Amino acid sequence: VGHRVPRGLTWGLSIGLTLGLGPGLVLPAAAGAQAPGSVEIFPVQDLRFGTLPTGAAGGVDPRDASRRAELEIRGKGEYLLEVLLPAEMASPAGFTFPLGFNGGDGVLQWLKSGLEQPLDPTLPYPLDIPAQEKGVRVFLGGTALPPRDQPPGLYSASITVRVTYLGT
């Protein structure tokens, strides 16, 4: 019995150290001094097509600040940026209609300098974020293509941006 008491104390001490050191090392990255490869994505705004009549395509330009989708990527280094684009929008009742995206439906804007460049969201994109830029904003547009006999109502879809670290 006397032998077991010290072991119990040891486990208690190790748990305390783990919890204490972990957050302490992670915090600087969250404050902006990110370790190479660390990356965060923040959804900023949904893509909003608004109200559309049936049978008429409705497009959103990636430079339309009020309706485009927007995400912010924070990191530094070389990444592969991929946009997982939905092929259709769906209603709660299960009705769907096609969505269209092309090479002109994306724009990148560097966080620090504010400079913009085109992004083809239909293709994987090698993204090199210089340290001084700290990250980039991704703007996305698209085209909704409801056919003439599309049932009315609210439709929705999800767009996912995936960033994978490649190196510095």
Next chain:
Amino acid sequence: VNKLLSAALAAALVLPAGGAAQSANGTVGASATILAYLDVQKLADLDFGSINAGSAATLTPGTLPGAGSLGVLQLDHNAEVSLSVSLPAGGLTLVGGSGTEPKLPVSFECGYSAASSGALDAAAVSCAALPNRLGNDDGSARTSYIQIGGDIGAGDTTGRIPGTYTGQVVFTVTSVY
């Protein structure tokens, strides 16, 4: 004790590296509100034809008139629709008159049908009381017809100034969804 403590520290130091994301996903939504499709076309005017003074005239929706013709509207819609009907106040007006001549009263009757002529889906009613067109709240496309008829009483043609009398019945159709 030392072994256990070392293991614990190692785990603590490794954790942040594992926690620093080498990849990340971010998701935004896309939304659109699709309006209902609705198209309304007039296929035929309501025409009572020539009426002798002192005679009545009746055009019954859902039947084939012996003289004259029913008014017909075609509705293409993929939602249920509601109707608001505006009838000519006081009746039909003499064409070419001064505007002060007595109007020719008409009782308008309407009914829905699945074809531009023939039987109605339900009994004809006063056009002002025509109910919503129900049955496709699932968004399915549908073509409906409204047949418009009416009655002109014999008493209203007696002593009437001869001539052509006209008026407009205005249907305001609204998708409901």
